[in-house]
Amino acid sequence: MIDVLLIVFIITLFYLSIANRLLSYTKVLAVQGVLLFFVVFLQLNEINTLNLVLIMLETIVFKAVAVPMFLAYLLRRNNITREAEPYLPNFVSLLITTAIVIATILLSNSIKDTHLDKMFFVVALSTIFSGLYIIASRRKIITHVMGYMIIENGVFVLSLAVGNEMPHLVNLGIMLDIFASVLILGIFLNKIGDVFKDVDVEQLTNLKDY
Amino acid sequence: MLSLFLIVIAAFFFTGIVVRTKSLASGRKGPGIMQPIKDVIRLFKKGAVYSKTSSIIFQIAPTIYFSSVVMAMLVVPFGQSKGLISFNCDFIFFAYVLALGKFFSIISALDTGSSFEGMGASREALYSMFAEPALFILMGSFALLTGYTSFQEIFAALHIGSYLSYALATLATFVLVMIAMIENSRMPIDDPKTHLELTMIHEVMILDNSGFDLGLLLSAGYLKFAIYGALIVNLFVGMVDYQYAIPLFFIIQFLMAVVVGLIESFMARFRMNHNAQFIVALTSVSLLIFFGAILILGKFN
Numbered sequence: 001m002i003d004v005l006l007i008v009f010i011i012t013l014f015y016l017s018i019a020n021r022l023l024s025y026t027k028v029l030a031v032q033g034v035l036l037f038f039v040v041f042l043q044l045n046e047i048n049t050l051n052l053v054l055i056m057l058e059t060i061v062f063k064a065v066a067v068p069m070f071l072a073y074l075l076r077r078n079n080i081t082r083e084a085e086p087y088l089p090n091f092v093s094l095l096i097t098t099a100i101v102i103a104t105i106l107l108s109n110s111i112k113d114t115h116l117d118k119m120f121f122v123v124a125l126s127t128i129f130s131g132l133y134i135i136a137s138r139r140k141i142i143t144h145v146m147g148y149m150i151i152e153n154g155v156f157v158l159s160l161a162v163g164n165e166m167p168h169l170v171n172l173g174i175m176l177d178i179f180a181s182v183l184i185l186g187i188f189l190n191k192i193g194d195v196f197k198d199v200d201v202e203q204l205t206n207l208k209d210y
Numbered sequence: 211m212l213s214l215f216l217i218v219i220a221a222f223f224f225t226g227i228v229v230r231t232k233s234l235a236s237g238r239k240g241p242g243i244m245q246p247i248k249d250v251i252r253l254f255k256k257g258a259v260y261s262k263t264s265s266i267i268f269q270i271a272p273t274i275y276f277s278s279v280v281m282a283m284l285v286v287p288f289g290q291s292k293g294l295i296s297f298n299c300d301f302i303f304f305a306y307v308l309a310l311g312k313f314f315s316i317i318s319a320l321d322t323g324s325s326f327e328g329m330g331a332s333r334e335a336l337y338s339m340f341a342e343p344a345l346f347i348l349m350g351s352f353a354l355l356t357g358y359t360s361f362q363e364i365f366a367a368l369h370i371g372s373y374l375s376y377a378l379a380t381l382a383t384f385v386l387v388m389i390a391m392i393e394n395s396r397m398p399i400d401d402p403k404t405h406l407e408l409t410m411i412h413e414v415m416i417l418d419n420s421g422f423d424l425g426l427l428l429s430a431g432y433l434k435f436a437i438y439g440a441l442i443v444n445l446f447v448g449m450v451d452y453q454y455a456i457p458l459f460f461i462i463q464f465l466m467a468v469v470v471g472l473i474e475s476f477m478a479r480f481r482m483n484h485n486a487q488f489i490v491a492l493t494s495v496s497l498l499i500f501f502g503a504i505l506i507l508g509k510f511n
Contacts, residue, residue: 003505004377007498014494018487081502091487105501119505 033064232473
């Protein structure tokens with residue numbers, strides 16, 4: 001069952017690479033949160049109940065509901081245009097994401113370690129790399145934050161793989177999550193969409209040090 | 211042998227059900243279920259008109275197209291009973307005999323010398339090229355999973371047990387339905403109702419065909435849908451007895467026709483430049499099926 005959820009997780013990555021609107025990015029983030037919720041429920045069956053409840057609450061509240069809704073609210077409030085505006089065409093993005101997944105499968109196949117759960121490893125690595133790719137290939141700051149959220153989901157998946165032995169790692173993943181929320185709050189408080197008339201990172205290259 | 215009869219019977223009703231679903235969804239009563247077949251019979255009674263600029267290729271292409279679809283139909287099995295032809299690696303034969311028919315329909319469209327038809331031919335060639343790896347990776351991973359290489363043995367040995375194999379069967383059904391839509395030029399890829407030549411794919415290729423030839427092309431299209439439906443049925447009825455399998459065949463074909471009708475009613479056609487990435491996404495999904503097959507086999511851990 002966990003394998004099924006993780007495969008669906010990879011499919012969300014493919015969808016993310018061809019999605020056109022920023023709102024569908026937030027929806028995909030919410031779906032990933034729900035998937036992670038079920039993965040946590042099925043995978044972490046050896047840690048104590050209080051910790052499990054904490055982790056599950058965090059995944060469903062922060063990852064699946066709060067952050068995507070807040071991002072959607074930011075999109076409306078800061079008048080950010082609804083298209084993702086990638087540097088590369090979506091077709092190329094899809095090919096690159098597929099290449100990332102294949103590369104991680106090949107990479108993990110070459111690792112001869114019996115302690116490592118390969119399925120989690122593949123999903124985590126491909127999520128981290130496609131999050132990096134999304135950050136590198138999209139133009140707006142808000143998409144950079146979304147790409148960061150995706151990377152962070154990947155780190156969380158990786159920590160789940162060893163979650164039964166080392167629950168502290170999962171808690172560290174949650175800390176990362178809360179840190180990311182603070183990052184989004186920064187965009188919210190600074191009203192980046194409003195202050196710079198357009199939120200194009202191109203303009204950051206104009207900053208100079210005298 | 212059994213599959214041949216079943217596919218032909220399903221082909222009689224398939225397009226009628228699609229059309230009826232579309233008209234019910236848009237609040238009309240719509241034509242009868244047998245109307246597409248009546249259209250084809252009417253066309254078969256007519257002669258064909260050939261342009262002076264076209265050559266022999268334009269005249270033989272519809273016949274080759276139709277016969278290639280019939281050849282592909284002969285390979286498709288049904289549950290434990292083999293197709294009329296069955297040999298090792300016959301899914302490669304299946305894919306390429308369909309591709310041969312498609313090749314002839316493309317060069318016959320180029321043969322007419324119409325610029326519209328050339329454009330449609332180029333699109334059709336591009337989309338079939340993108341759809342091909344999806345089908346091969348899908349069938350290849352099933353072959354890997356079962357250890358056999360012919361359609362009948364693959365489907366007979368494919369039994370669904372664990373959660374992962376349920377997921378793989380769902381994904382495979384999705385990929386096969388979408389490949390059927392691409393091969394038949396239906397809605398998310400191509401709009402069969404469109405009246406503007408610039409947005410057509412398949413329709414624009416057969417603009418110059420008339421009478422008997424057009425009847426052949428249309429009936430080949432009906433058969434193709436039923437063939438892909440039969441492939442999907444085969445995913446599920448590998449070990450089932452005939453008294454359950456035959457009703458199941460018609461139920462799944464009916465459901466697939468209704469789904470196609472509903473998709474055509476409630477979705478808009480993709481923009482032309484989005485089609486390619488959609489079709490390549492199917493390849494990515496079938497790569498995941500391949501990955502899942504490796505996981506089931508335990509070659510990965």
